[in-house]
Amino acid sequence: MEKLSVAEARRAEAIGRQVRLQGWVRTRRDSKGGFSFLELNDGSCLGNIQIVAEGALPNYESEVKRLSAGASITVEGVVRQSPARGQLTEVQAERIVVHGWADPETYPLQKKQHSFEFLRTIAHLRPRTNTFGAVTRVRNCVCRSIHHFFQQRGFLYIHTPIITASDCEGAGAMFRVTTLELGQVPLRGQQVDYTRDFFERPTYLTVSGQLQVEAFACSLGKVYTFGPTFRAENSNTARHLAEFWMVEPEMAFYELADNMQLAEEFLKQLISDCLAQCAEDMAFFNERIDSQLLATLEGIVSSSFERLSYTEAVQMLQQAGERFEFPVAWGRDLQAEHERWLTERKLRKPVILYDYPRTLKPFYMRVNDDGRTVRAMDVLVPKVGEIIGGSQREERLDVLTERMQELHMNPDDYWWYADLRRYGTVPHSGFGLGLERAVQFITGMANIRDVIPFPRTPGNAEF
Ligand code: 4AD
Ligand code: MG
Numbered sequence: 001m002e003k004l005s006v007a008e009a010r011r012a013e014a015i016g017r018q019v020r021l022q023g024w025v026r027t028r029r030d031s032k033g034g035f036s037f038l039e040l041n042d043g044s045c046l047g048n049i050q051i052v053a054e055g056a057l058p059n060y061e062s063e064v065k066r067l068s069a070g071a072s073i074t075v076e077g078v079v080r081q082s083p084a085r086g087q088l089t090e091v092q093a094e095r096i097v098v099h100g101w102a103d104p105e106t107y108p109l110q111k112k113q114h115s116f117e118f119l120r121t122i123a124h125l126r127p128r129t130n131t132f133g134a135v136t137r138v139r140n141c142v143c144r145s146i147h148h149f150f151q152q153r154g155f156l157y158i159h160t161p162i163i164t165a166s167d168c169e170g171a172g173a174m175f176r177v178t179t180l181e182l183g184q185v186p187l188r189g190q191q192v193d194y195t196r197d198f199f200e201r202p203t204y205l206t207v208s209g210q211l212q213v214e215a216f217a218c219s220l221g222k223v224y225t226f227g228p229t230f231r232a233e234n235s236n237t238a239r240h241l242a243e244f245w246m247v248e249p250e251m252a253f254y255e256l257a258d259n260m261q262l263a264e265e266f267l268k269q270l271i272s273d274c275l276a277q278c279a280e281d282m283a284f285f286n287e288r289i290d291s292q293l294l295a296t297l298e299g300i301v302s303s304s305f306e307r308l309s310y311t312e313a314v315q316m317l318q319q320a321g322e323r324f325e326f327p328v329a330w331g332r333d334l335q336a337e338h339e340r341w342l343t344e345r346k347l348r349k350p351v352i353l354y355d356y357p358r359t360l361k362p363f364y365m366r367v368n369d370d371g372r373t374v375r376a377m378d379v380l381v382p383k384v385g386e387i388i389g390g391s392q393r394e395e396r397l398d399v400l401t402e403r404m405q406e407l408h409m410n411p412d413d414y415w416w417y418a419d420l421r422r423y424g425t426v427p428h429s430g431f432g433l434g435l436e437r438a439v440q441f442i443t444g445m446a447n448i449r450d451v452i453p454f455p456r457t458p459g460n461a462e463f
Contacts, residue, residue: 005044014079025071046280050090051075063098070102116450123463134281139439145273146247150224158216160209160225168211170362173233174204205230217250218420224249234458238447243456250430256375256392259429260352264305272301274442290444305350331357336385343380350381363403365391384441390431397421
C-alpha cells in the first residue's frame with residue numbers, strides 16, 4: 001500500500017489506487033444510510049479529501065462516529081471518482097485508525113470562522129486553519145523562489161552573524177546580547193564594564209546582515225544573505241515585527257540603476273512563482289481576503305515599476321491637493337500615508353523612490369554629486385508600502401569617514417568595514433527585502449503578525 005498525501009489523492013491519477021492517508025479530521029457528517037463522511041486534511045494542500053466510512057467498519061460505532069474536528073487518523077482504502085460536486089476523488093475507507101482525539105468541548109478550532117486576533121492567542125493551533133495553512137505554503141514558496149532566483153543568477157548564499165557589535169542602520173533600536181546578571185552589572189566608574197561580558201564588548205542581535213555581506217560581495221562578486229533580523233523599535237503597527245526575516249543581495253560593480261533593475265525582476269519572480277506554484281492557495285486569498293489580489297499581482301508582473309526621485313515625489317505630494325496628517329517638505333521623511341498615496345492612488349503600481357536627502361539615510365549610502373542626496377532606493381507597493389530598502393554603497397574611504405563623523409559614529413569601530421574601501425574598493429550596491437512584507441503583499445493579509453509562524457512584537461513572545 002502506498003502512502004499518499006491528500007494533495008496527491010485529490011488528483012485524477014490516484015483513482016483506483018489502494019492508499020494510506022494520514023492527517024486531521026476537519027468535519028464529520030453522518031448519513032441516514034448508516035455511514036459517515038469525513039473531511040481529512042494533512043496540510044499538503046488547501047483542500048480536504050472526503051473519506052467515506054461505511055457502517056461495516058469494525059470500529060464504526062465505537063470510534064468513527066465519535067470523530068470530531070482536530071482528531072488525527074490513518075485511513076486505508078481505495079481512491080475512487082467522487083460522485084459529489086466540487087471534488088474529483090474520494091476515498092472508500094477499509095480501515096481507520098485513530099491516533100488522537102480532540103475533545104469538542106475544549107478544542108478551540110470549531111467550525112465557525114475565528115478572527116485573526118483570536119487565532120493569535122492560539123498561535124500553536126492556528127496552522128490547522130485554512131488561512132494559516134495557505135499562508136505557510138505561500139511563505140515556503142517565496143523562500144524557495146528567493147533561493148532559486150539568486151542561485152540561478154550565480155549568487156552565493158552567505159551566512160552572516162546574528163550576534164554583532166555594529167549597528168548597521170544607525171536607528172539605535174537593537175536588542176542587547178549579554179551574559180551579565182541584570183541585578184549585578186560590573187561597573188567601571190559609572191559605565192558598564194563590558195570587558196567582563198561574554199564577548200568583552202557590547203553586542204546586539206543584528207538588524208541587518210549587510211555590513212558583513214559586503215565583505216563577501218567585495219571579494220566574491222554577487223552574494224546574498226537571508227536570515228532573521230531583530231529590531232527593538234516600539235512600533236505596534238500592522239507592518240512591523242521585532243523579529244523578521246530579511247533577504248539581502250549585495251553585488252560588486254552594480255550601480256543604483258542595476259540595483260533597481262534587479263529588485264524589480266526579483267519581486268516579479270517571487271509573485272509569478274506564487275501564482276504558478278500556489279494557485280489553489282492564491283485563489284483562496286483572492287476569494288476570502290482581497291478580491292482584487294490576483295488582478296493586482298498579475299498586473300504587477302506584466303508592467304514595469306515606476307521610478308521617481310525623492311525630490312519628484314515630494315513635488316507630486318505637494319501638488320496632490322490632499323490633506324495629509326503629516327506635512328510634506330523636502331528633507332522630511334515620507335510617512336506611510338505619503339507612500340501609500342503615491343503607490344495606491346497616484347501611480348497605482350509599485351514605485352521605486354531614489355536619491356533621498358542624506359540626512360534621512362544611514363552612513364553607508366553613496367553621496368551624490370549634489371552633496372545633498374544619497375543613492376538610496378525604496379520600493380513601495382500598494383497596501384504594504386515600503387517592501388524593499390537599498391542603495392549604492394559609499395565606496396570612497398574619505399567620504400565614508402566623513403559621513404560616519406557627521407552621524408556621530410566612531411570610525412574606529414568600523415575599521416574592518418573601512419578596509420573594504422582601503423583595499424581594492426569597488427562600486428557596489430544591494431538591498432533588503434522583508435520576507436514578511438513580501439508574504440503580506442502576495443497573500444493580501446492585512447496584518448504582518450499573521451504571516452509569520454510565531455510573531456514577536458512589543459509585549460508578545462509567549463509561544
Ligand atoms: O530599509 P531597511 O531598514 O534596510 C536595511 O536594513 C538595509 N541594510 C538593507 C540592505 O540594503 N541590505 O530594511 C529592509 C526591509 C524593509 O524594506 C522592510 O521590508 C523590512 O526590511 N523591514 C521590516 N519588516 C518587518 N518588521 C520590521 N520592523 C521591519 N523593518 C524593516
Ligand atoms: Mg527602509
